[in-house]
Ligand code: 5GP
């Protein structure tokens with residue numbers, strides 16, 4: 464499968480790793496939209512949030528545990544944003560499930 468984030472998870476394409484374990488990888492976004500902009504991905508290929516099921520959702524829970532750990536370890540647990548874009552109309556450009564963990568500036572709502 465020709466998937467960019469599968470290749471990053473496999474180490475075939477380099478990334479700046481923030482956290483890694485058996486099932487989850489976190490690395491810096493190549494085009495940051497905030498002073499902290501980290502992508503959290505399952506190492507297993509799940510295309511998008513619409514494909515989360517009872518069978519694969521444990522890794523999604525784990526991703527949120529990892530995000531909280533990173534927030535504490537990096538000192539921004541008092542304020543951060545987690546974003547998932549699902550599908551073309553939401554702006555998902557890489558079709559491997561990922562969560563954007565962003566911090567270090569004020570965030571508008573619902574966008575910005
Ligand atoms: P999406 O638009 O699918 O929600 O987010 C994809 C994200 O992946 C974007 O923020 C983009 O900057 C990031 N990205 C795309 N290609 C690469 C890459 O090769 N390396 C890294 N570290 N990030 C990437």
Ligand code: ZN
Pocket residue numbers: 466467468469470507508509558559
């Ligand atoms: Zn993939």
